[in-house]
Structures are given as C-alpha cells and as structure tokens.
Amino acid sequence: MSCSHRRIGGRPTVLMVDQMEPVVAERCAERYDLIKAWDVDREAVLQARGHDVSALLASGATAVDGRLLDRLPNLQIITCGGVGFDYVDLRSATERGVVVTNTPGVLDDEVADTAIGLLLMTVRELSAAERWVREGHWASDGPYRLSPTTLASRTLGVVGLGRIGLAIAHRAEGFGLRISYHNRRRRGDVPERYAYYDTLVGLAAAVDTLMVVLPGGAGTYHAVNAHVLGALGREGVVINVGRGSVVDTDALVASLRSGSIAAAGLDVVEGEPLVPPELLDCPTAVVLPHVASGSVATRRAIGQLVLDNLESWFTSGTAVTPVRQVQ
Ligand code: NAP
Numbered sequence: 340m341s342c343s344h345r346r347i348g349g350r351p352t353v354l355m356v357d358q359m360e361p362v363v364a365e366r367c368a369e370r371y372d373l374i375k376a377w378d379v380d381r382e383a384v385l386q387a388r389g390h391d392v393s394a395l396l397a398s399g400a401t402a403v404d405g406r407l408l409d410r411l412p413n414l415q416i417i418t419c420g421g422v423g424f425d426y427v428d429l430r431s432a433t434e435r436g437v438v439v440t441n442t443p444g445v446l447d448d449e450v451a452d453t454a455i456g457l458l459l460m461t462v463r464e465l466s467a468a469e470r471w472v473r474e475g476h477w478a479s480d481g482p483y484r485l486s487p488t489t490l491a492s493r494t495l496g497v498v499g500l501g502r503i504g505l506a507i508a509h510r511a512e513g514f515g516l517r518i519s520y521h522n523r524r525r526r527g528d529v530p531e532r533y534a535y536y537d538t539l540v541g542l543a544a545a546v547d548t549l550m551v552v553l554p555g556g557a558g559t560y561h562a563v564n565a566h567v568l569g570a571l572g573r574e575g576v577v578i579n580v581g582r583g584s585v586v587d588t589d590a591l592v593a594s595l596r597s598g599s600i601a602a603a604g605l606d607v608v609e610g611e612p613l614v615p616p617e618l619l620d621c622p623t624a625v626v627l628p629h630v631a632s633g634s635v636a637t638r639r640a641i642g643q644l645v646l647d648n649l650e651s652w653f654t655s656g657t658a659v660t661p662v663r664q665v666q
C-alpha cells in the first residue's frame with residue numbers, strides 16, 4: 340500500500356508512547372527527533388510538542404484514540420509494535436488520513452511455540468507440579484497427583500487460523516493432534532484434513548480443545564462465552580494467546596469452578612495486567628503475563644519492523660506493513 344506522505348521538513352518528530360526494546364528508541368533517536376512519552380507528564384508533552392509530531396510509536400499500553408489524535412494534528416503514521424492493534428481507533432486514524440502499521444509475521448514462531456508450551460502446562464498441570472516441588476511438598480507429601488487430562492488424542496479447534504494459528508496447527512500436528520478451525524471465511528490454502536466450522540459454537544461442540552488466536556476489538560468481544568464453553572464440554576481445555584477481551588472471564592471462571600470444562604491456559608487476560616483473583620483461585624487455570632512474543636530476539640525483530648516502517652514512510656511515503664484501514 341502506498342499513501343501520500345506529508346514531509347514537513349527537517350528531522351521528523353517521533354512520539355513514542357509505550358516502551359519497546361531499548362534498541363528501538365536508540366535507533367529512533369539517531370534519525371529522528373524522538374520524544375519518549377512514558378513515565379512523564381504526557382499532557383505537558385502533548386501541549387508543548389503535539390503539533391510537531393509526524394509519527395507515533397505504540398505497543399498497546401496506551402489507547403490511541405480520537406482524543407489523542409486530536410492533539411497530534413500533523414501526524415502521518417502510527418507504527419504499532421506487535422500484530423494486534425486493537426488499542427488503535429482505526430476509524431479515527433483513517434478519518435485523519437493517518438496510516439497505521441503493525442508487525443505481522445516476525446513473531447509467528449515464538450507465539451506458536453509459547454502456545455504449545457501453554458497447552459502442555461495446562462493439560463499436564465506442569466506449573467502446578469513445579470510449584471509442588473518449590474513449596475517442599477514432594478519430599479513431605481509425595482509425588483504430585485496424576486493429571487486428569489492429557490494431550491494425546493485431543494482435537495484442536497483453532498479459533499482464528501491466521502498466520503499464528505497456522506504455525507500452531509503445524510506444531511500441534513507434530514504432537515498427533517487433529518486440527519479443526521473457525522474463521523469468518525474458510526481457507527482454501529490449508530490442508531483439506533483441517534475441518535472448517537462456520538460457527539464458533541459448532542467448532543466447540545466438535546473438539547475438546549480450543550486454541551484462541553483471534554484479534555481483539557468489537558468484532559470478537561467475548562466470542563468465547565458461556566454458550567461456547569458449554570458446547571466444549573467437561574474434557575474441554577481453552578487456551579488463549581489472542582486477546583483477553585475475546586474470552587468472557589466471568590463465564591470462564593464459572594465453567595472452571597463447576598468443572599463444566601477441564602482447564603484453561605491464558606497468555607492474555609481481559610483487563611490485563613490486572614488479573615481477577617477469582618481466576619487465579621482456579622487450580623485448573625494457568626495464567627502467563629502476556630509473554631508469547633517475549634524473547635529478546637523476537638521483540639528485536641518486532642522493533643526492526645517498526646523502524647523499517649518509519650524509514651520507508653519518511654523516505655518514500657510507503658509503509659512496509661500497513662494494516663487494512665476502514666473506509
Ligand atoms: P491474522 O493472520 O490476521 O489471523 C487472524 C485470524 O483470525 C484470521 O484467520 C481471521 O480469519 C480470523 N478472524 C478475525 N476476526 C474474526 C472473527 N470476528 N471471527 C472469526 N475469525 C476471525 O493474525 P495473526 O498474525 O495470526 O495474529 C492474531 C492475533 O494474535 C493478533 O491480532 C493479536 O491480537 C494476537 N497476538 C497475541 C500475541 C501474544 O503475545 N499473546 C502475539 C501476537 C499476536 P477471517 O478473516 O477469515 O475471519
């Protein structure tokens with residue numbers, strides 16, 4: 340995608356609202372007039388420098404909404420560090436002619452590896468077993484209990500068979516799992532053995548394990564609800580590496596408490612970083628602090644694509660990985 344860019348002259352001013360890998364700020368400061376706007380009085384920054392800013396760097400900690408964009412009248416581009424950009428009001432950006440970019444592809448393997456790790460931690464209770472050792476129970480109370488669930492012979496329902504979902508499916512097949520999926524549209528470029536379900540509840544009824552890899556936002560809000568969890572059934576395991584908002588946490592906690600599903604493993608949580616105590620109280624829940632892409636190497640790759648988007652935009656007026664914007 341190519342968009343007209345409006346170079347104002349001199350070194351472009353870049354406003355970084357969220358912290359990323361340190362190298363991103365270092366490289367930015369070499370080429371641009373960089374304003375770091377975390378842990379500061381942001382209002383004062385916007386007041387003093389808002390008119391200067393032509394690029395905004397964000398990675399999810401700050402809501403990039405119309406109110407913020409109104410303070411940045413000369414903004415040309417929002418570069419998101421990460422695939423998900425549900426914290427950006429795309430319509431407001433589009434209305435203002437602001438291009439939005441994300442970082443697809445560079446984190447698929449890391450996130451897929453973590454998803455499989457989380458699935459194993461959940462069905463085999465590995466983190467609980469490890470706590471058992473650390474808390475001294477092994478020596479005093481004997482072996483950790485046998486896990487009531489196992490990975491073998493599961494059918495994995497991938498909810499959102501996109502780039503990451505497909506990388507997870509490839510790995511899961513290596514563990515002998517059968518793959519089904521739900522997207523809004525059936526994919527023509529995946530193996531025919533991947534069964535497609537045009538509804539999420541239909542998928543849930545057909546599998547025993549849901550792997551949620553959906554983007555956040557209004558279209559997916561609480562897509563995994565009581566109805567879906569009920570369809571999944573007592574052997575059911577839910578893994579979420581997409582966005583916390585996709586899973587109705589109250590319904591999930593109720594299902595875990597009643598045993599109407601077996602377990603849940605979450606890398607992302609609604610309202611994170613605050614995690615509801617009721618969820619943490621569920622012994623069959625595993626919760627990770629949104630670490631799926633969190634290796635130095637992968638976060639650097641994300642940062643590099645952010646820098647590439649900026650560079651390309653300011654030299655040619657073309658973004659490398661723009662997101663499709665709403666009309
Ligand atoms: P992607 O390639 O765009 O895949 C998204 C998939 O979701 C597509 O197959 C899409 O298919 C499906 N989808 C979208 N909206 C849907 C809806 N309303 N109902 C059903 N299916 C829907 O994206 P990706 O690169 O795989 O990333 C997916 C998401 O993972 C990101 O948006 C982000 O939120 C999350 N993520 C999390 C982490 C982490 O650290 N935990 C890291 C990276 C990404 P259709 O268009 O056919 O519906």
Ligand code: 8YV
Pocket residue numbers: 398399420421422423424446629632641
């Ligand atoms: C990180 C993510 O949270 O790409 C996404 O959508 O959720 C993760 O990779 C993001 O990169 C923030 O640093």
